[in-house]
Amino acid sequence: MSELLRIPEHRRAAIAALRDALRPGMRVALSTHINADGDGCGSQTALARLLAQMGLQVWIVNPTPWPELFRWLLGDDVRDRSAEGAAALAGIDRLIVLDISDIGRLGVLADAVRALPQDALVIDHHLPGKEPPGRTMLSDTKACATAELVFDFARECGLEISTSVARSLYTALVTDTGGFRFGNTSPRCLAVAAELLTHGVDPEAMYARIYGSVPLGRLFLLRDALDTLEVDLPEGMAWVTVPAGALERHQVSSEDLDGVAEYPRSIAGVSLALLFRDLGHGKVKVSFRSIAGVNVNALAKVFGGGGHARASGALIEGGIEDVKRRVLAEARRLRASGALADSPDPSVPH
Numbered sequence: 001m002s003e004l005l006r007i008p009e010h011r012r013a014a015i016a017a018l019r020d021a022l023r024p025g026m027r028v029a030l031s032t033h034i035n036a037d038g039d040g041c042g043s044q045t046a047l048a049r050l051l052a053q054m055g056l057q058v059w060i061v062n063p064t065p066w067p068e069l070f071r072w073l074l075g076d077d078v079r080d081r082s083a084e085g086a087a088a089l090a091g092i093d094r095l096i097v098l099d100i101s102d103i104g105r106l107g108v109l110a111d112a113v114r115a116l117p118q119d120a121l122v123i124d125h126h127l128p129g130k131e132p133p134g135r136t137m138l139s140d141t142k143a144c145a146t147a148e149l150v151f152d153f154a155r156e157c158g159l160e161i162s163t164s165v166a167r168s169l170y171t172a173l174v175t176d177t178g179g180f181r182f183g184n185t186s187p188r189c190l191a192v193a194a195e196l197l198t199h200g201v202d203p204e205a206m207y208a209r210i211y212g213s214v215p216l217g218r219l220f221l222l223r224d225a226l227d228t229l230e231v232d233l234p235e236g237m238a239w240v241t242v243p244a245g246a247l248e249r250h251q252v253s254s255e256d257l258d259g260v261a262e263y264p265r266s267i268a269g270v271s272l273a274l275l276f277r278d279l280g281h282g283k284v285k286v287s288f289r290s291i292a293g294v295n296v297n298a299l300a301k302v303f304g305g306g307g308h309a310r311a312s313g314a315l316i317e318g319g320i321e322d323v324k325r326r327v328l329a330e331a332r333r334l335r336a337s338g339a340l341a342d343s344p345d346p347s348v349p350h
């Protein structure tokens with residue numbers, strides 16, 4: 001076993017607190033953020049199977065429907081009750097919230113979670129949010145994905161990493177690191193991925209499932225988005241806009257926008273990229289992406305959002321043109337003032 005896989009002491013303590021809160025026979029719900037991504041879905045399906053090994057009754061309740069792209073992760077043993085909404089939280093003994101640092105990311109479930117008699121347990125790797133979903137946290141911004149922490153939980157609790165658990169965790173690692181390319185691709189991340197390969201993961205088959213099985217509409221959506229590309233090279237900024245109704249027109253869902261913001265970010269000389277998505281009811285979802293040296297979390301925070309230094313998001317009220325004007329102006333202003341420069345502290349995670 002690689003030295004890299006040793007579990008840091010603070011994580012071990014947090015895992016012990018989590019384990020102490022769970023008992024065989026308990027009914028446990030797992031939730032992740034609106035528009036669940038590969039890390040949310042992979043962490044949930046892995047943890048559901050691990051907790052089942054511990055004798056718990058587990059199901060998933062997410063604020064938005066399970067993404068089609070990751071339906072295969074559920075298999076026939078993990079139950080998704082998201083369609084029932086907050087009613088699926090009735091009678092649970094514990095809720096575990098994954099891949100979220102702010103309760104607002106639970107969308108329509110947020111109020112029901114605030115009203116739970118039991119404190120929610122949290123496993124996450126985001127920068128701290130305004131209102132944490134719970135107080136008992138296994139949280140580390142140095143984890144490349146929430147799934148890295150789920151992997152640690154499994155090992156610390158002596159649970160079996162079955163092939164289906166390994167596939168779930170690997171999906172999360174691959175997607176949250178952009179295919180092991182982003183700044184969060186740590187030595188430990190690759191060591192965990194290597195370990196997962198020894199538990200039956202086939203990387204080529206995983207690639208085919210995650211990146212080689214997208215609906216045709218996803219490419220039409222990408223084509224339309226790239227058609228809106230605007231660039232401000234002197235400022236090192238580029239952005240694309242997705243108009244209201246575009247997803248419906250191409251019969252795709254928001255998960256099919258994953259990765260679109262990588263295109264403006266990929267341009268030589270661009271260090272800050274944005275994706276504006278007009279939700280069509282006076283709200284615009286903005287995705288912020290940056291490269292080393294630029295902290296977009298600081299920009300997203302101005303608009304009530306957040307996330308990571310290199311990838312953040314915010315939901316902003318206003319018409320699309322109005323929001324674009326305000327966000328671009330604020331981005332230029334903060335860059336000029338140095339407020340988006342990365343912290344000189346090298347330990348600040350990406």
Ligand SMILES: [Mn+2]
Nearest residue numbers: 039099146176
């Ligand atoms: Mn994540």
